[in-house]
Amino acid sequence: MNRQPAVLGQMVDTMLSRCRAAGLNVTPQRVAIYRALLEATDHPTPEMLYQRVRPTMPSLSLATVYKVLEALAELGVVQEIAVRNDNKRYDGNMERHHHLVCSKCRKTTDLYDADLDAVEPPSSLKGFRAEAVTVQITGLCSACAPPKGKAR
C-alpha cells in the first residue's frame, strides 16, 4: 500500500483502539498480521501473510492468521476483497450486467442499469488493458436489511 511509516503506526493505533473498544485483547499476532497486511501491495492470502510474518514470529500458526483476519474484518479495519468467497458461482448471463451482493447472506443478484453500463475505465491504467467494467454494489438485501431478525 506504500504508506509512510508514520501513517502506518497511526493505522495500527486505530486498530488497537478498536480492539480495546470491542473487548478484544491486543496480541503481538494481531499487530504483526495487521502490519504485514498494511505493508503488502498484493492483496495477500492468509497463507501469504503467514509466510511473511513467520520469520519474525516462528511460533505463529496458520489457523491464527485465519482467526485474526476474521476478527480484524469484523472490526472494520481490514476487508476481504471481491465477493466474499465461499465457493464458485456461475452466471449464464453474458450480457452486460452488474451485481448486488448482500454482505450478510452473500446472495448475489444481477442488476441491469444503463447508467452503470456507461461507466468507463479511467484512461490512466498504465499498461493494463481493460476489457470489462463491472460494478458491484454491496449492502443488505431486502431479506437481511430490516431489523426483523431474520438471517444469521
Add this chain to the structure above:
Amino acid sequence: MNRQPAVLGQMVDTMLSRCRAAGLNVTPQRVAIYRALLEATDHPTPEMLYQRVRPTMPSLSLATVYKVLEALAELGVVQEIAVRNDNKRYDGNMERHHHLVCSKCRKTTDLYDADLDAVEPPSSLKGFRAEAVTVQITGLCSACAPPKGKAR
C-alpha cells in the same frame, strides 16, 4: 434469468454451435447443465446445479458439472462471477478504491480514481440497501497483455 422459452432454446443453439466450432462434442450433460444455469436466477454453485440436474439425469456426477462449467466458460457462454475465486484475499485498505483484475494471472491491483468513486448506485434497488459501490475492471495486466508469450 427469466427468459422466454424461445430465447432459451436460441441460447442453447448458440452454445451448441460454439461447441462444434471449438471441436467439442455435444453431450446431454452439457446441454442439461447449461439449461439449468440459464433457468437459474441465483448464480448457482456447481453443487447446486448438480442437485438440480440430477433428478432428470441420475447418472450425472459432480466432477462432470465442474468440467462442463469450465468448458462452457472457456467457450464464453457462461461466466464465473466476481473475482475468479481461488482463495481468500484481504486488503488492509479501507479507503474507497476499486480493483483491476487480470483475467490471466488473477493479480488484483488497487485503483484509485475519483471518477469511479463518483459512481452512484441506481435509485431503483427495490429493497436492497446499498452500502458500498466498487468498480471492478477486468482485463490483462501489463505482464500478461502483450503477446510476448509470458504467463500461462
Add this chain to the structure above:
DNA sequence: ATATATGCAAAGCTTTTGCTGAAGA
C-alpha cells in the same frame, strides 16, 4: 484471577486429477 487468544491436530468442504469404459462425430 479471569476471560480471551494461540497453537496444534483433526475434520470438513470444495475442487481437481487420473483412469476406464461409454458415447459422439
Add this chain to the structure above:
DNA sequence: TCTTCAGCAAAAGCTTTGCATATAT
C-alpha cells in the same frame, strides 16, 4: 473407427473447529 467425454474414486487444497495451554487485562 477415432477422439472426446462421463463417471468414479482418490487426492489435493483451503478453511474451520475443538481443545489444552499460554497470554492479556
